[in-house]
Amino acid sequence: MTRDRDDRLAEAKAKDIGDIAQQLEICGLLPWPPRHGMESVGPCPKCGGRDRFSINQRDGVFNCRRCEGRGDVISLVRFVRDCSMPAAIDWLIGPEAEISEIERNARRKASDENRRRNEDRADRERQREIKAAGALWREVAKNDHSALRGYLDARGITADLLPEIPAVLRYHPALPYMVRAERGFREVHRGPAMLAVVQQPSGRGIGCHRTWFDPASPQGKIALRDPETDADLPRKKMRGSKRGAAIRLHTPDHDWHQLVMGEGIETTLTAMCAGMWPEAAFWAGIDLGNISGRRQSGKGLKYAGLPDLADAEAFIPPPWVRELILIEDGDSDPRDTRAKLQAGARRAMAKIPGLRACIVACPPGRDLNDLLQEGGIDHVE
Known part of the structure; x- marks a missing residue:
């Protein structure tokens, strides 16, 4: 894989899965639109299974428990559009084209910043969830078992x-x-x-x-x-x-x-x-x-x-x-x-x-x- 293809893959992976879910017009999930720190659940856009399909905004993944579809944002595009990985990447970031080194570096920088922003946001949400779990555990520290x-x-x-x-x-x-x-x-x-x-x-x-x-x-x-x-x-x-x-x-x-x-x-x-x-x-x-x-x-x-x-x-x-x-x-x-x-x-x-x-x-x-x-x-x- 060339360096340019590596950059394209990283840029595609850095896309926000909630934004992409809306662009794919996936319907029936709650909450909608998908929000950071929450998992949206509803019917699968492929098999139609009720409450079997989920998008985890925090971790940037999706899953269908019925038809075994799962993965990251690229996998989501492939799943919904039934396309190859190169076609999914083209759909996410546009077709591959000759670009200048300045443009390539700018895209790489934007991709890195987007990825760091998503990781920081996911970590903050995870820490909030851990804190809430601790509070629930302490809530019943002394009771009749x-x-x-x-x-x-x-x-x-x-x-x-x-x-x-x-x-x-x-x-x-x-x-x-x-x-x-x-x-x-x-x-x-x-x-x-x-x-x-x-x-x-x-x-x-x-x-x-x-x-x-x-x-x-x-x-x-x-x-x-x-x-x-x-x-x-x-x-x-x-x-x-x-x-x-x-x-x-x-x-x-x-x-x-x-x-x-x-x-x-x-x-x-x-x-x-x-x-x-x-x-x-x-x-x-x-x-x-x-x-x-x-x-x-x-x-x-x-x-x-x-x-x-x-x-x-x-x-x-x-x-x-x-x-x-x-x-x-x-x-x-x-x-x-x-x-x-x-x-x-x-x-x-x-x-x-x-x-x-x-x-x-x-x-x-x-x-x-x-x-x-x-x-x-x-x-x-």
């Missing part, structure tokens, strides 16, 4: 198996559930929730994970719907940042070399109660994307499980971990789940010399906590 114990009991994680609730978990008796509106947010639910502090490997808390539950439900799970749109809502949400972080449910006081990681809190607690890894640390990975990090993309690579090692935000275990054990849920898309876990495992092995990693699979249609509630966890591979 008996309702949280009831939720864990309903998930089969009884006091016999888990005598003490990890200090990283807290109970909120009436946590508001907010969704985006034309102007700001609106409340669609308020009720009991489990909070979990999200920590970087250094121990610094940077986020608060929230799980709403229904104490009257047999398994504690709650079905949430938006009364205005009738859309299903996830019962788990993040506040703050999860960059390179995890929910550290248990870390041994002594020297430890095994790290067991499941996608969710309940799965990881179940693995912890199983007794198969008595000397290990148990950290929940928050979601598959966080465990996986960014993957290599391109023709034939969707399920290859190859990590993009240039991803500076992906989770990497601490350097003293010698064995990483990833728990694979069997109740989600098997190929996609396996590919994401493979990417996380391969990244860890590439970044930490001598580390070994393996994936423990559950039967199709089940996760580890399902097996516990059904009477045993002896069906893992």
Whole structure:
């Protein structure tokens, strides 16, 4: 790639994804237009899936959970316009033409300034989110956790198996559930929730994970719907940042070399109660994307499980971990789940010399906590 093409690529990448979304006339997202520090969510312009498509203004990325479209501003143009990368760059910054060195330097300077401005703005928003997550965590520093114990009991994680609730978990008796509106947010639910502090490997808390539950439900799970749109809502949400972080449910006081990681809190607690890894640390990975990090993309690579090692935000275990054990849920898309876990495992092995990693699979249609509630966890591979 020539230096001029490098400059064009950098100039295109520096474009503001919110501005480009408006130029592409993507409709139905809230808030609209996309605003810095907020994620706009709505129907996908390609597959039409309701509330499956999002544009993260802070991080400059988009994602569709149904048709697997994701990436930066160039990828967004390619996704919506169904065009090649060169055509997308031409659409963003104009066709390649002979320009003077003075004009080339001016464009390079403007691109660098735009990129720095976006990065500074994103960092300010991230710090505000981290501060808000800390305030939420401190809001319930002293309260009765008996309702949280009831939720864990309903998930089969009884006091016999888990005598003490990890200090990283807290109970909120009436946590508001907010969704985006034309102007700001609106409340669609308020009720009991489990909070979990999200920590970087250094121990610094940077986020608060929230799980709403229904104490009257047999398994504690709650079905949430938006009364205005009738859309299903996830019962788990993040506040703050999860960059390179995890929910550290248990870390041994002594020297430890095994790290067991499941996608969710309940799965990881179940693995912890199983007794198969008595000397290990148990950290929940928050979601598959966080465990996986960014993957290599391109023709034939969707399920290859190859990590993009240039991803500076992906989770990497601490350097003293010698064995990483990833728990694979069997109740989600098997190929996609396996590919994401493979990417996380391969990244860890590439970044930490001598580390070994393996994936423990559950039967199709089940996760580890399902097996516990059904009477045993002896069906893992």
